[in-house]
Amino acid sequence: MGFFTSLWQGFHSAIVRTFVTDDRYLIFAKGLQNTLVITLGALIVGIFIGVAVAVLKVYYYQVGPFKLWPSLGSFLRTGRLRYLNQVLLRLMDGFLNCYLTVFRGTPVVVQLMVWAFVVFSSTNEVLVAIIGFGINSGAYVAEIVRAGIMAVDKGQTEAGRSLGLSAWATMRLIVLPQAFKNVLPALSNEFIALLKETSIVGYIAVTDITKAAALVRARTFDAFIPLFFVASVYLIMVTILTYFQKKLETVLQASDRK
Numbered sequence: 001m002g003f004f005t006s007l008w009q010g011f012h013s014a015i016v017r018t019f020v021t022d023d024r025y026l027i028f029a030k031g032l033q034n035t036l037v038i039t040l041g042a043l044i045v046g047i048f049i050g051v052a053v054a055v056l057k058v059y060y061y062q063v064g065p066f067k068l069w070p071s072l073g074s075f076l077r078t079g080r081l082r083y084l085n086q087v088l089l090r091l092m093d094g095f096l097n098c099y100l101t102v103f104r105g106t107p108v109v110v111q112l113m114v115w116a117f118v119v120f121s122s123t124n125e126v127l128v129a130i131i132g133f134g135i136n137s138g139a140y141v142a143e144i145v146r147a148g149i150m151a152v153d154k155g156q157t158e159a160g161r162s163l164g165l166s167a168w169a170t171m172r173l174i175v176l177p178q179a180f181k182n183v184l185p186a187l188s189n190e191f192i193a194l195l196k197e198t199s200i201v202g203y204i205a206v207t208d209i210t211k212a213a214a215l216v217r218a219r220t221f222d223a224f225i226p227l228f229f230v231a232s233v234y235l236i237m238v239t240i241l242t243y244f245q246k247k248l249e250t251v252l253q254a255s256d257r258k
Contacts (some may be wrong), residue, residue: 018225024216031212032233038129038208039195045134046194050141053096055171057142058149060093068094096142103139109200111136116204125206129198137194144186148179181252188245192238199234209233 019025064086071086103111115132116125152175160170180187202211213226220226 014220014222014225017220017222018216018229022219024219027207027212027215028209028229031207031209034126034201034206035195035198035208035210038126038133038198038201038206041130042133042137042194042198043191045130046137046141046190049135049138051145051176053099053138053142054145054149055176056092057096057146059167060089061150064089064093066090100139100142103136104143108133108136108197109203112200112204125201125204128204129201129206133194133198137190140190141187144183144190145179147186148183149175151182152178184245184249184252188241192241195237195241196234 017024019028066086066089068087068090071083071090074080074083074086112129112132116128120128120131149171156174156178157170160174161167165173198208199210201208202214207215209230213230216226217223
């Protein structure tokens with residue numbers, strides 16, 4: 001019994017040092033708040049950018065593709081606006097391809113430091129983190145949503161246009177809802193990955209829950225309790241997100257059967 005008593009006393013003492021002494025639980029509370037704010041903000045930014053890029057990429061695929069220099073030459077010779085539109089669409093597609101290549105091909109921590117120390121060096125760090133993670137996530141969301149749109153039968157678009165709907169109305173009311181059903185699991189995985197990726201914001205001096213654990217560990221010289229607590233918090237949040245993902249999938253499947 002003496003061994004277990006000693007073990008419990010040591011465990012209890014570690015918990016008190018980690019959370020109670022000097023109100024260190026407030027550090028974790030602030031870190032969790034920043035984690036949730038950054039994740040939610042980046043999620044909104046990522047969805048907005050990702051859907052916009054996906055729709056534009058699909059639109060270019062449907063009306064194009066165009067070659068830049070022949071289209072530019074035709075515009076200079078004839079002055080017709082349709083050739084100018086082709087040039088602009090080709091430039092837009094090239095820009096979007098660069099965006100996808102750069103932000104999917106470089107480490108998110110490097111991107112985050114560029115945003116924080118080069119582009120927005122005097123801006124609030126939490127806002128910088130939201131922008132950085134949101135733009136990075138948007139590149140992945142764009143490819144996921146684009147794949148979902150392309151998986152929708154082309155006849156759906158043709159049916160919408162035959163009913164007199166505009167191209168945007170057809171995309172918004174008919175194609176996108178079906179596309180989101182197709183890619184919901186992939187999108188959910190991206191959002192879960194985004195939540196866990198926010199653990200690196202300590203590189204730009206933001207105290208998220210992971211950084212909070214590091215700060216407390218430096219004061220208590222005890223790594224087990226802070227890190228175990230942080231891991232448990234992430235696990236709980238991911239479990240909750242996974243639960244709601246499955247519930248949403250069930251609701252959508254039920255609506256399909258109706």
